[in-house]
Amino acid sequence: MSKRAHCTIERDYERSTKVTIERHGERPSKQTKNSTSRRRVTPKTRVFTASSSFKPALEHQGAQLPSAAPAGGSGTSDWDSLNKILDELVTSDNDDDLENATFRDDEIDDVQPKETAFEDATLLETGDAGTRPGSRTKKHPKTPNEVLREWLDLWRDAYLSAWFKRDAPPKGFCAFCLESAVQIYRCTSCLNSLPSCSACLVNTHRAQPTHRIQSWDGAVWLEASLAGIGLITYLGHDGKPCPSSDDNSQLLVGDLDGFSSIAVRYCHCDLSTLKPKPLQLIEIGLFPCSHVHPRTAFTFRLLDVFNIFCTLGRTSAHKFYLVIERITRPGFPADVKDRYREMIWTHRRYLHLLNLRRAGYGFQRHDTLDVHPNDQALCCPACPRLGFNYEEDELSPGDRRVILNDTDRVYDGNFRCSRKAKKVDKGDICLSDGLAYFGQKERFKEWSSTVVQPARTEKPMCDHHKAGNDTSFRGAGRDITGIGAFTCTSHSCIMPRGMVDFTRGELFIYADWALGNVYRYLSAKGKIPIGMTYDVFCHWFVNYLSRLQRLPPELRPPEDLDIRGALPKWHALGHDPQCVIRWSIEYMQHVGQLEGEGPERVWAHFNEHSGSTSEQGPGHRTETLDNVAVQFTFEKIIRMETSLPVRFKDAKKMLIRERKNHEGSTASIPADTLQEWEQESIEPYKLANGRWHSVFADPVLKGGFQETLQDERKKESSTTRVPGQRPGAARWVSEGIELEHSIHQYNEDSKAHSKPTPRQANSLDSKRLALEERIQTFQNRCSFYMHGLDEPDRPRMQKIVEEDGEEKNVDLGLPSSFSPDTLASAGLSSLSDLEKRLRRGTCVDALQSVKRVLGARSATINFKNANVRGQIATTRSQSIIKGHNAKILKAQWRYENSRGALQALGMVQADQDQFLELRREDLKPLKLYYEEYAQKTGHGITSMSWIWRSEVAPNDKWQVEALKTEWFRSRERYKRWNEQLILLKREMIMAIRTFQTYQVLWEWRSKNGQPIPGMEVYARQRSRFFGELARRMFYACQDHLWDDVVSLRWCDEWLTRNTSGNQLCDPSAS
Template identity: 25%
Template structure:
């Protein structure tokens, strides 16, 4: 859509530049007559220039006044002022619309011309002349794959296509172009000899030999060489391979697929997740879109060949082509998997004395792993392990099945009780995860948490839900392939529960995958996004923000990985078990490879951002420390003791400094029991505190009944009966209260103007006459003082307990929403999920209204002083989940990126502004509002500021170490390839190929190292110069995924 036409720009006149000209530019030339008695003057007019452009207004006056004409003419400097000046202003036409404003507008006007050109291509066009060869044979053939579209005679066409035997050829039949094949025209493909050489004993292929190319399926005439010894020229399938045709069978092949086709599909399916079915039948339709011909269907052969192609590529990239044939039988578990370059590997990229590093530096040698399950990667009850065992299961990412399948079968049901506030589906549905009709319900995967490279042997199939035993298998099988001395950080969305009994479960695994158990070398954390759905206890003990040595790891790499691999489920769910594992292994391999080659940009970008944020947060923390100098030493010691394991008291856990309702009730019961022990007589068998509790319970029952009346119609007989019963119980309870009020608070009954004898009102609307319901004049009476104090204590307890319930139901609501969006499928499950959400919302609303009622009552008891309550009033906007301020800021920055200036981004990132996204309900500690509560709040904020500063400092150190390890790993792999090249001492065609491949791979590894170093050397200075010299937005996190947000 083009921009609306703008008004012309108004420009000031030339006189405003300090001089004026007449209406028409001219010169006055004076000369003497021949007799010297008269002066002749004549005027020379010039053609006016085009209207002054916008850029002309930027010229300085001096540029005009200093102007010297190249031609000296009499009177040239006599530019006279005139009354006929130019107008003060003139309208300059608006900018002419650009084709780029609406690129289709110009095309639309010529669409019929385009159509005519298309129609011309259906005929011979202007090529109505003999073939260029000059022979008499008519030029009636053309190739649709050759871009010229030139007509040729038959001999010329065959000559031109000796090296292009699979092109799409057409013949003019006198009326239109009709498709034909090069085989029908007599083209033969000779194998076993260089192009142009003749075979003395050619053997034609079987009739109907089909070749599938990238844009056609056609029969060809293949000539196998029989004039040489088989040891030299090879068998038929070998001759095809050397011509870059992959045979569908080894014995007497009659179908082959071009390498070009297989390369293209392999790349396309890895990048775009295109299925083999869609790809093959797209070629089928391109060959014969109306199915008029007898086109051979080779789909099953294609799926078989592409599976072999994938497997061979994995073997080749793993260096197996440079080994002896016997080495294929001795491939170790995970031996062909792509390894992470930046993760610690003592045998490859760590210094010899890495274990002697100081405790303050040892965190840079940690191995971060993340584990998660994907339930999209299901497999139906199709085929079996016996019929389809897989070509390379165990070589890369899926564990070997010979030991895993018996273990999976005998793992039994999981009996775990969740201690987390969140509704963790991994626990609640561990035994019931949509298994009907499926042999496999999903995959558990272990990956490198910081760089998202899949861990070797880190994938296992699930038969139902996300059972601990199967997750244990994936973790242990992958970690037995790395050094046992490394300290590991396990990021898991249920780590708060999963870590319980983790070290007791590992010995139950098979010996071959059982890793050594060193409890002091394992740490557990919940990923940053998932932890927002956990309770406060989890956020205080399993947060990556708070744990020492975590840097800015977010632990969410597995989620990003599933976002890439999820679409593969479209095709793999219908495969046999082995075919499915081979396919998913190939996608895991490709994903890991892309992460490897992107490490240069990723680490460079992260380091630039980390160094910038480290400075910002260090300055913020320094200012905080300066304002709390008297407490810094004490606070530092408490948090350092906890981080170093000296103390088990988590300093981020703020104790509840106030009393709950139960605490208040217990305190009054103890006081009344003490009075009874001393012989103080009671006014009634129901104690004063019990009397107050009864009134509060009746008030709460009234509120619940009012809520039910608003949400229900009570139209059925059963509902009406229930309503009558509830109201009758309330009436009787209010009657008992009135009798007790005559004993304890007769002043209230005599002073109130309410008609206490009228029982016709609905009981939910009757005023109970609690002290908070009375006027201030009555509350000031000395007889009411003890009752006011008692109700205020109970109200404070209600505020604390209600706020706790509000928090709990907000957490539960978030978890239910996530569960419904990610796991719930089908009408029955959706209905059940909606009911759970509705019930939780009802309970949340009840707790919110209970808090509001208690807050209003406390305000009345305090004489209207809401500042003495200690809590703000709870609004609907306050009832929202706990947000991570950093993530919220980054989310906003990402929205603004490319559309706002850097000044606006800087305003968004003002320290402290991001905390406004967090509701006050997560920052309240004590309703009393005293100094101890304020001290606890300040201490917690100081520790959070310290944690932010330290995490960014750690991130800088981690990234620098990861950069070093990446370069060392690349050089190590280059040396391995060079050693493979040197080990091959034979002199034949195969040896030359293996040596060339090894040398090329070594060059690639060193090329990546050079490229990475160049990125790291130049990216940061360029970023800094850009930041100081340009207003272009630059927030340092220029990625489209969460990996740039660490």
């Protein structure tokens, strides 16, 4: 292969010609300013000379290359010199000559005028704000705006001229047969709209009858049709005319190019009874709207794209139809025949057949793998499934709890996916009933109308949640008030049969029904442990055994069901401390970093479809939600090869960091104290007074936020209700205070990730969407508690960092956003007093947190100064101290935020005396005050920080307790990240094994039974598709699977058996 230099010549249409020599290959050595050394022209490149191939190309675009020297040049010699050098390189047949060919610096400078030469012509050629790999890159790449400005200056007019040229009059002859034609046509759907005669256009469009064409009338291009110039689509004889028929039928076809009328000729042979007209259309890729007398059809391509747009693209069917209508007749939509209903009806049938194909309908059933025949749902491949990605005899007792992580399921309800109480056809049908993500509808309707939810025999720990009560929601005008769903915790994939419709409030019987269906699906090959998180698990858990026994026999779990539950992380703040101690997922083992909030991500996607589904009939609505769930889960599945390695890398970094932090914390603890702590259990336990406690619990102060909230809740009972204060006001105000803290935490996270990775950006977006939904829900309830008041007259704005980095102001509408006079005139003084008491409690908690963490920081500093030596150990200690500082500042913000609200509500004298301004100089430990005191003379005006003199948060052995709590939390954070890496290894292996299982299943289907030829090919394609997923997953994850940062025996043994070197063994070969 000859080796050539690559010279790119571009034309400046407004100034003068510019020439740039572009070199590829090795980076040249740096040259001094006056260097005259020779530069090497690197090989394996291409040459265009101004006198050869590139010159006609420029002239074709309308540019005139100068025959004389460029403007600013010294004559023709420069231009000719460049051509001479390049021509010698092109015509050389000696590779050695080309290899040794060089340019001198002065030669390059002479032929490239400095005033006009492009600094980076490659940028325009690549179309991106960068250069080709291997090319010489600039120190400062051009920004997108600079590239756009360059395009505007140099290329805009040329682009526009080239675009106009597409509409230029034809030359009067056909570009295919080169014969002159009276009438010239062109196809606007083809990539190159060449002028053509009618005969050539028909011949080239036998297989594209839906393409849009135009005819030239001597002045403009007019719309025409292929059927109008003689194109007939022949059916039944592989594109040839039927010898038994000469009748043509008109068929309106919807395609991505719009609606068009085509001429078809059906087969009328003696065997036509075996191929009715609808089937003849299906065979050529048209789905008829009627199976009796088809007059309209849609292409498979349109139906497939529509299916993606209305699920992944979250576009309604009506919007999609408007797009097709616009494409068909821009500016004149009334000219397009209305086929909206036909499109919906056809898509339902198309989707049903598509799901049957993917479910293996019509294939022979496999004895062991087809445990759910005709199953149309997709299940998370990374979650444990007995018989699919693990076998019972593979697990040792030590691996069982790790492999079968029993908090892999999350349940939650959503009231935005409702259905209006509209008239329903008597024969309403659902094509996916009981086969996808909902259980059997009629069976559920019959059971839920007869079963009675048992009364509670045990009062929950926190009684301010209304979930489970029929009074928690009023769905006027709706026959379906919402949906509930189970998802997997790690990836938010929706569980098959795990969705359920609400017909009243969020009753627990709905969660029971969904759990029974999910357990039946997962335990098809044997009994398994199961776990779940639920935002009101503390309520659901009461009487759950008796409720589960009321399920239909086929859904009833065994009486000895191994079940464990927890509260998800984001909802833990809404629960009492006692409840959090007992049920929080953060304090459980073998859960890694699972937060238990999977459905919250799903609802953001489903809610965008709620406008359409609320208008649909019951059957169509269920099919739509099943379809959305399939596409949502499929998108999660195909991106696991990217998401799992990224999560593993992030978890490994966090493990290293938390291990260092914990080792630093452990080093500052005396050995005897450490030995005593290590013997303590982290499981919650019940005290003699009936309250729950654990090593993670913060000490509850007299007058703190939680105690104040409990006292206020007691006041809302029917016998001690406060005048002018509606029931639930204490909970509403407390949620507002907690919401302010959540907003501040989100803002801090956003600032910490000013340049986030894609995964961090997605996480921040999820948090922001969830936060905005909480704010909207809170504000909607504001009018109920703040009755009689309009907009706040003294708003206390909370700033939320938007996705683009801008800040948005939000006022929650708490009493502190109104002046005392306004509250008094509206009769809401009692509500104002309520917020005052809760704000005081928040200030007390914040002060105590400041003092406790100051003590922990002081102890860490003391140990560091006394024992830590060396750069690594010092850096580790500094990291721990930095973490303490962040906690102190966070507590300071909480204090100042609530103190500001107290000031807005009106402080009494006691508040002014107790809750002083908490400044940075007040955040000092006692030890530092004593040291400064001893070093000073004259202490007449010296005093310690007021936080140590305040009686609001007394000093009672806070230092030791703070160290103990922080040590346990540090240890568990480290252990959770270690578990997270183990779980990620498990997920990688299980995903690979699931894909391989489906690969084997589809390969078996292609060879067994009596499939028709098309079924056999389809089965092999599906087998190869899953095989490719398995291979890609393995290659993306293999480095992490062999990483010994954590060890999982089950993983290592499977890799040893099923890999050879760095290759994944083909399971179908065995």
